[in-house]
Amino acid sequence: MSYLGFDEYEKSINRIGEGVVFLAKATAKDGAEDFIIARGVPGFKGEDLGEGRIKAPLDHENAETLRKLLPFTAPSRVLTKDRSFGVGDRLGIAAPGHIRIFERYDAYPVFAQQSIRELNLTNRTYEDVLDAVTFAVFQEGFKKAWGADGDHLKTVKDVEYALSLGFSMITLDCSDHIKTDINDANAPALPGNYAAKYLNRQFDIGEGQVLEFSEAELRKIVGVYGEAIGFAADMYNRFLKDGKYAADFEISIDETATPTTPLQHYFVARELTDAGVRFATMAPRFCGEFQKGVDYKGDLSQFEKEIKIHAVIARHFKYKLSIHSGSDKFSVFPSIGRETRGIFHVKTAGTNWLEAMRVAAVVDPGLYRQIHRYALSAFEEARKYYHVTTDLSKIPDLDSLKDPELPGLFDQNDSRQLIHITYGLILNKKDSGGSYEFKDKLYKLWKENEEVYTEALVRHIGRHLDLLGVEKQ
Numbered sequence: 001m002s003y004l005g006f007d008e009y010e011k012s013i014n015r016i017g018e019g020v021v022f023l024a025k026a027t028a029k030d031g032a033e034d035f036i037i038a039r040g041v042p043g044f045k046g047e048d049l050g051e052g053r054i055k056a057p058l059d060h061e062n063a064e065t066l067r068k069l070l071p072f073t074a075p076s077r078v079l080t081k082d083r084s085f086g087v088g089d090r091l092g093i094a095a096p097g098h099i100r101i102f103e104r105y106d107a108y109p110v111f112a113q114q115s116i117r118e119l120n121l122t123n124r125t126y127e128d129v130l131d132a133v134t135f136a137v138f139q140e141g142f143k144k145a146w147g148a149d150g151d152h153l154k155t156v157k158d159v160e161y162a163l164s165l166g167f168s169m170i171t172l173d174c175s176d177h178i179k180t181d182i183n184d185a186n187a188p189a190l191p192g193n194y195a196a197k198y199l200n201r202q203f204d205i206g207e208g209q210v211l212e213f214s215e216a217e218l219r220k221i222v223g224v225y226g227e228a229i230g231f232a233a234d235m236y237n238r239f240l241k242d243g244k245y246a247a248d249f250e251i252s253i254d255e256t257a258t259p260t261t262p263l264q265h266y267f268v269a270r271e272l273t274d275a276g277v278r279f280a281t282m283a284p285r286f287c288g289e290f291q292k293g294v295d296y297k298g299d300l301s302q303f304e305k306e307i308k309i310h311a312v313i314a315r316h317f318k319y320k321l322s323i324h325s326g327s328d329k330f331s332v333f334p335s336i337g338r339e340t341r342g343i344f345h346v347k348t349a350g351t352n353w354l355e356a357m358r359v360a361a362v363v364d365p366g367l368y369r370q371i372h373r374y375a376l377s378a379f380e381e382a383r384k385y386y387h388v389t390t391d392l393s394k395i396p397d398l399d400s401l402k403d404p405e406l407p408g409l410f411d412q413n414d415s416r417q418l419i420h421i422t423y424g425l426i427l428n429k430k431d432s433g434g435s436y437e438f439k440d441k442l443y444k445l446w447k448e449n450e451e452v453y454t455e456a457l458v459r460h461i462g463r464h465l466d467l468l469g470v471e472k473q
């Protein structure tokens with residue numbers, strides 16, 4: 001195909017007034033990077049090709065221009081939709097697959113979703129993360145709303161950074177303000193009106209659910225969550241109250257050592273609501289374990305009992321439950337879909353990295369073997385940052401596996417977690433000459449096998465959405 005003399009991405013052609021803008025594929029003489037061609041459209045910076053045509057590189061400034069001219073390339077507030085689903089793209093290569101999925105399913109994607117830790121591990125910035133999605137939706141002509149999540153942010157500086165770039169949601173991680181050492185002996189006395197507000201009363205939250213606080217329980221809850229509630233209210237008042245930023249607010253209390261009980265959940269929601277904090281979603285920590293990259297571990301019937309009450313509480317206060325570390329939690333998706341009545345936010349992140357590594361195992365077994373061996377040696381270092389119960393002795397010995405058996409490692413929990421949590425170390429590993437040992441080879445491999453990767457993602461994320469009960473459109 002050729003358009004105005006360039007090899008164009010057909011779906012990227014957009015007419016603006018008398019002008020036109022589209023994405024062109026790089027030819028051998030252009031180098032590896034695709035570029036924007038704008039004719040008769042002001043704002044883009046790049047090489048002047050004459051006749052009003054600009055050849056503009058895929059940089060931050062041109063991404064900003066694109067977001068202004070074509071609003072579908074900018075993030076918007078999708079937490080307000082019934083079903084939203086976060087699929088952060090750590091590597092900046094998953095967007096075509098993610099786009100294909102959400103063209104099909106009745107759910108809204110959060111394509112950009114990274115924590116500061118993930119940025120550091122991948123040497124990316126929020127500008128990179130957002131711009132990569134902008135260019136991908138432009139390329140594919142994806143016109144549905146999509147979100148950008150400043151994920152698990154903890155500081156004024158980080159929240160401000162994400163909002164200033166136009167991120168459409170902030171996930172406030174309150175974990176540093178949640179006390180983990182509160183017991184009957186050291187729980188504080190009840191402040192102010194709390195006794196009158198909460199004790200000797202029944203809280204009918206509807207659907208047959210009634211909650212009651214004992215004094216001892218209430219004192220502990222205040223001790224554990226008091227400061228976190230103050231922190232969340234402060235951040236809300238500072239950034240979101242006046243409506244200066246078009247962003248949704250998610251309260252994350254899930255990164256704690258113990259599950260959030262329904263009473264704790266109710267208390268946090270009630271206090272935030274009474275303080276005037278408006279939030280779209282809350283992420284409690286559910287019972288059992290949501291470990292990275294593997295199915296739910298824990299008592300399923302207990303989970304079903306508790307998700308029911310958590311869902312009623314969220315409906316009562318009119319926000320959505322947010323499920324974190326949602327990748328591969330196939331055994332609990334049906335109850336999440338059912339109990340939330342199809343109104344939820346689910347976040348996955350590392351699963352697209354695992355699918356990318358599965359592709360590596362399929363197409364370059366030799367490279368995969370090197371990476372796997374390195375991951376084994378780096379595991380102890382990586383596990384400092386994650387709560388996982390990986391048993392390395394259950395991972396089959398690499399030498400005993402034939403090449404076609406390597407992808408099967410991604411069907412085994414322990415080897416999934418091994419590769420999952422070592423991703424930063426794998427990508428950043430340098431050889432003795434100071435070059436990346438694996439990163440460049442992997443990116444080249446993924447680029448050459450883009451369609452294989454896209455299909456793997458569509459299949460894998462599609463399975464998540466199917467089990468959550470999301471319908472195809």
Ligand code: ZN
Nearest residue numbers: 252254255324
């Ligand atoms: Zn979380």
